[in-house]
Amino acid sequence: MTIAGAVGLLPALGPSWLDPEYLIETFIDRWGTWALVAICVIVFIETGLLFPFLPGDSLLFTVGLFIGTGALGVPLWVACLALFGAAFVGDQVAYLIGRKAGPAVFARPDSRFFKREYIDKTHAFFEKYGGRAIVLGRFVPFVRTYIPVAAGVGRMPYSHFIKYNAIGALVWGVGVTVLGYWLGGFDVVKNNIEVALVLIVLVSMSPMVVEYVRHRRESAGSSGADSAS
Numbered sequence: 483m484t485i486a487g488a489v490g491l492l493p494a495l496g497p498s499w500l501d502p503e504y505l506i507e508t509f510i511d512r513w514g515t516w517a518l519v520a521i522c523v524i525v526f527i528e529t530g531l532l533f534p535f536l537p538g539d540s541l542l543f544t545v546g547l548f549i550g551t552g553a554l555g556v557p558l559w560v561a562c563l564a565l566f567g568a569a570f571v572g573d574q575v576a577y578l579i580g581r582k583a584g585p586a587v588f589a590r591p592d593s594r595f596f597k598r599e600y601i602d603k604t605h606a607f608f609e610k611y612g613g614r615a616i617v618l619g620r621f622v623p624f625v626r627t628y629i630p631v632a633a634g635v636g637r638m639p640y641s642h643f644i645k646y647n648a649i650g651a652l653v654w655g656v657g658v659t660v661l662g663y664w665l666g667g668f669d670v671v672k673n674n675i676e677v678a679l680v681l682i683v684l685v686s687m688s689p690m691v692v693e694y695v696r697h698r699r700e701s702a703g704s705s706g707a708d709s710a711s
Contacts (some may be wrong), residue, residue, distance in 0.1 A: 502543075502544040506554065518564055525541070525655070529568075530574070532576065545561055546561075546664070550664070562656045570655075573650070579634060581634035613649075619650070
């Protein structure tokens with residue numbers, strides 16, 4: 483069985499509007515090179531308007547791959563500049579949402595998801611990890627949507643945030659796109675795009691897995707120390 487055949491046996495990861503290949507092909511069919519604008523809107527919505535249920539890494543990777551194969555007739559540098567802008571502005575908006583509206587939302591006593599304790603935990607998180615949280619969070623689904631909001635709620639200094647936001651937008655928005663462009667030159671990737679997208683999703687999930695395992699080990703170690711004492 484070929485790799486592509488094996489992928490065909492896998493269940494769909496979601497509806498077609500979450501499939502980056504389907505989305506980009508649809509945009510190209512409708513708007514040609516202006517499809518890049520629609521792609522940037524998706525990136526902005528995911529990072530800036532608190533809607534995490536959109537393709538992120540896989541969308542950027544597919545954009546690069548489509549440019550590399552000629553399916554999307556946009557210069558790579560133009561796409562990188564536009565996607566960097568969308569990712570950067572998106573996080574700016576999310577930060578402002580968290581800074582202006584976040585405290586009031588988190589203070590609601592009847593809120594199921596937003597509580598005052600989250601503000602304190604967010605502040606402690608940024609005290610511990612600093613700007614790394616803004617950069618690394620870009621590569622984790624859901625986290626990249628809420629990290630800038632958390633930064634705003636936790637009152638992370640704007641000068642620090644904007645610096646790490648720029649780094650994150652560059653490494654993520656440009657880096658993943660260029661990676662797709664480069665790997666798209668290899669036939670094994672170009673002929674098995676579904677496999678490549680699945681791998682991108684799995685890789686993007688790895689930071690959460692590592693953090694979960696680390697947290698479990700620390701919790702187990704603390705429990706063992708308490709029992710010994």
